Amino acid sequence: MTMKKFVSVLFATTLLLSIACGKGKEASKEDEGEDDEQTTTTAAASTASGAPAAAAAPAAAVSADAATLTGLVKFEGAAPKMTNIQMSADPYCQSQHSSAPATEEDVVTGPAGELANVFVYIKDIKGNFPAPSTPVVIDQKGCQYHPHVNAVMVGQPLQIKNDDATLHNVHAMPVANSQFNEGQPVQGMVSTKHLDKPEVTPFKIKCDVHGWMKSYMAVMPHPFYSVSQTNGTFTISNLPPGQYTVVAWHEKYGQQEQQVTVGAKESKALNFTFKG
């Protein structure tokens, strides 16, 4: 190969000398005009790259200025009656609620219309928040999920425990994360899962054996979320000062948003009202 090349160079040089022709046109290095496809592609690229630049990342560590957001979720109007769950399909489940029958958990209200199981979180807060290694536990006890609504952080272990002497299957139906459906035939069995993609709107976890069993789980990219208690209160602490959109989500009544600005070390109250 090299020999061939050498010979050809030699030959070429001889010819070159004999002709002595100095013609050489360098290819123009002007940048090219636009192609039809070009206009659309650059536009797409610029919008895609524009977004992350705008976000300023707050410090991940809890700052001394951290604010606290507390609030109350209320239900306006006549609260629907919490109906009894018909558990006769599985005698074990029924036996667990022999004194008082279990009630549906989709709308749980307090005496003054406080609404429980509302998932409250800060929307679009940028930054890097490491997930705690302590697991979040969902307990299946008396053929119901405890708690009914909860969240994990991305990467935080989720433990699902079966405390019942009956078969449960944990059928999680996330959209962004991969769904799973595991059987737990043995009492005391624990399945540990890692959800690795954020999914701020809670997804459903159900048990196909016991049709009434439902639970909701969000996967959060940050730790600023809370679930309203039976007294309707929620607390989001360690919040860096700033302006935020707070979202409250309820499995039956959908979600609401409110704007809030919190200053350094401020404790701010924020109330949500859902209508039936």
Added chain:
Amino acid sequence: MKPQEPIPHNYSISRLNLIFALSSLALVAVTGLVVGYDYIRGWKWFQLEFMRMQRERIVQEMQVAKSEENTKQLAALDEQERKNSLELARHRDQYMTAQKAFDALEGDHYRADQDYRFAKANLDAQRYITEASVVQHRADAAQQQAEYERQSAHLADLQVRLQEVTRQRDAAKANIDQWLKKIKDAEDKKKELTASVDLLSKQLTTVDMGRFSTNWILSQPMLDFVNPVIKIDQVVLNDLSIDMNYMNVPRVDRCQTCHRAIDTPGWESKAEAARLSQELQQKLDAYQIPQEKRAETEERIAQLKRIQDAPNDTLNPWRTHPKLDLYVGSASVHPLLEYGCTVCHRGQDRATEFGRAGHTPASPRMEHRWAERTPLTAGFFPLPSDFAQRHWGYEENEFIETPMYPRHYYEAGCIKCHSSQIAVDRGDDITKATQTVELYGCYACHKINNWRFSDLRKPGPDLGGIAEKTTPEWAFRWISEPHNFRSTTRMPSFFYQRNMIDPSVVPPQERTHNIKLQDAEIHAIVSYLFDKSTHRVWQQPGAGDAGRGKQIVNSVGCMGCHIDTEQVKDEKSGQIRLAKREDFPLERNYGFNLTGVGTKTNSAWIYNWVKNPKSYYAEAPMPSLRLTDQEASDVTAFLLTLQKPSFMKTAIRPPDRQAVHDLAKGYLINTLSDRDAESKLRSMSDHEQLVYLGQRSIEKYGCYSCHNIKGFEGLKPIGTELTVEGSKALHLFDFGFMNEEKWKNEDGVTEHVIHTVPSWVYNKLRNPRIYDDRRTKVYNDKLKMPNFHLTPEEARRIAMVVVGLTKEKVAENRMAGLDAHTRLIEEGRKRVSQHNCRACHVVDGRGRAIASTIADANFLPPDLSPEGARAQSPFLFNFLKDPTVMKIRPWLGVRMPTFHFDDHEANTLVTFFAEAGKGAQFDTTRGANPSPANVKIGQQVFTMLRCAQCHGTTPVNPENPPTPNTADSTSLAPNLTLARLRLRHDWISDWIRRPNEMIPGTRMPTNFPRDAATGGFQSPLALAIDTPQFAQYKSTLLPLFNGNEKELKRTMSDAVALTDYLRDYIWSIGITQMRSASPTGDAPAMAMPQQSLPPATAPAAKSTRNQRAIPAVSGGAGR
């Protein structure tokens, strides 16, 4: 000697010299021009430019590589080297001794080796001498023999000596190596670190074009034929030949000459890079990429990210093919060296110039930009500077036989090789396109001689019994404008189209005249159809409840194929608007939209249709849902409530007598004289005239192509044959006055007609009468193709199929799906598509359109993806023929309908599932008999895993198993005693092991989750067996393992063994008898017409009908 006389010439030498001189100069000049022209040929510039881009990138990468070279590590290595040499210096004496010893031994070794070799050669010579002397009985034979023995012994000694020396030398070498190893290691490491830079600088020399570089010299004019750097790059494809009418020549694709990086990853456009990197990342995240390729993939993603971040975007023609994993790439199924480019894209294979290669613009804008020129070179060949400004010098060339498919039509090229496949793997666009052609029934009017579009039924319903179904008034309004009745209908609009009434193209006077003529034609068609219709009297339904009927319609499965609304909420505006077909899945457009069915037809017809569609006409595509009399009555009551009264309020203009007369006469004078025609018409009544005209109009518009109409049996379809339409030359397409024109479509959007075949077809489909614009034509000569109101997307897809149907042939070994296995699958797929199985089932990963209408996913019809591996063929055959042989989930509202398949059709489907599921056609383990011990263990495992919580194990009647009476109906699962008849033996254990992998989202829980690290199955019983809860099971199980606790525990942690035991248990409880499908399939007591009134015998009834149909013929010009 006399001086020689000058030879006399009849011409002047000096003048001749001048002529020679001038012509030589001219020749030199022409040669110069030729060389010059060759030197600036367009494709050369593209290569030079690409080399420049490569240089730029290499220089950049070198900078990165150098900065990444990890100077720290390099410094550390240098330090190490220094230390090593210091150490070596310190122990110099020892090293020198070792080296000396080695040198000496090396010499010894050489000597010993030589000795041995010589001795061996001598021995060979001696052997010959010895043999010769023995054979020739020489005197010295014995002596020679002794000499041979001596030398042989000597050689053995030498060999021992050589081995000894070698051993010593190797030991000495190892001794030195010990010293040198450290130094060498450091050097190797250093080489590794600088390897990328070294490689890059090597690459740089190959693309170096600097003045007086090797490449530069070789590229100079006149030198560039020696060993050119810039040269035409081509692929010769012998078995993808081109038909030159009388001979086949190999295809020689030279596209790569300019499209330099087409098969080289790394030159994607930014948008492509973004798409690809996202796709790869998703695959990576989902663990769809095998472990050994992960690193490679990550590197590729990094490369794509670099492209996205680069300041300049790569432009065509230097871009990489966007689907390298599918085309062109060496690892793809269509590698460049085997398939080239033009076999898919078309274009002139050997051309190296932009215009001549057959590049086809996709839009007028693109066309103009391509054709742009700088004034300097206008009318002359383009110069490199033109290319630099992206002026391609494009000129439309009518003589290119195979112009390229423009953008948006690329997948048309797939048809050539994939026409024997229903779905082209990863060719979603072409798959959807052929489906669209099938949906609209293009093949009915336009013959397409192609496996994909042959043997398909007529797309429209049989009109032989139209009088039983509806009224002439309805039919008139329907034919006038079907879209007024149902916005989603596939019945096209034939009348009052653009070329007849559009004020922008038809003069007002002609317009009024056209309306009269069209009214007459519609009246005539209705008259003919009702005149020829049967008048069977159908059984009336009993009292039905519309509410219950609605529930049945919504739950039993009707919504898989039908839509029941015309109103949809627009996603963009949020407004309620009229529905389009595209708003619903393809499968749900299979049946008609139920809107207004009560207005269209009557209770008796609906009742009998829903009970058994085949009783109305035998080829009815609707299957029987086995409704009981009461259910059918309820459904009828509900469907009758679906009214559209506004449709029946539109006015019907009576037929114009003169118009009917003129049109009828127009047909008659084809065979009769003017006088005879007149007298014939006079002898006919008004009604007879209408019926006659109706017959001729049906013939004119080709209604019989899609509908069965009495009197038109066996006629050839009306439209142009499309079998090789894509090869038809451009000049054979009549653009009328619409070449390079714009027009406003019905949505008010401007569309363009450009002078290419795809554009012609697309615009024809969007507005079939458009090429009549501003033309003067007599009424019957005007374009007749009806308007399907296709959306731009639908029109594009259909046009893509049309331009893809070419006469180009490829060698059989290049055709896809011609092997027996694939043929069986494809025949089945065709049936699946024909019977719209995907309305309810997932087949090949697609379908289940019904899902959007059933709220609870637990009540959906089954996913058939694993059906071949799952179901036993005999069961499937019986079940397909007659679904009542087994009810697997008796609590489902949705029913598997009875399709009345014949044996051949059922077999085709069974074979399809078996082949596609890679299962054997017949399950040889069907009769397996598990051992009692296995069954006992299986039963224990079954109890421990609590399977009975959902599955029943008491034998049931397969035809009618009881619906388990539990409060919570969602906890149900199939009765396991039916498994043995239905499921394949080996499938059962596989399914229990990994249900969610086989059918994602299934309710069957995963009992043996995979270990994230190893991918092996974990067993929940591995630990549980030792807990007090399970003590009782353990004591039952131990004797079955002969008291071997270790073996028991091992088994309990082995998912494969456990599921096999479960399978044995399930097999043991299975029932083994099932009814066979009846030979005719299941046919419930069919409602048959009670009496038939032939139209001829009921003139009275008919005339009242007709009077209703045609309100008193107007006193037009005729009388």
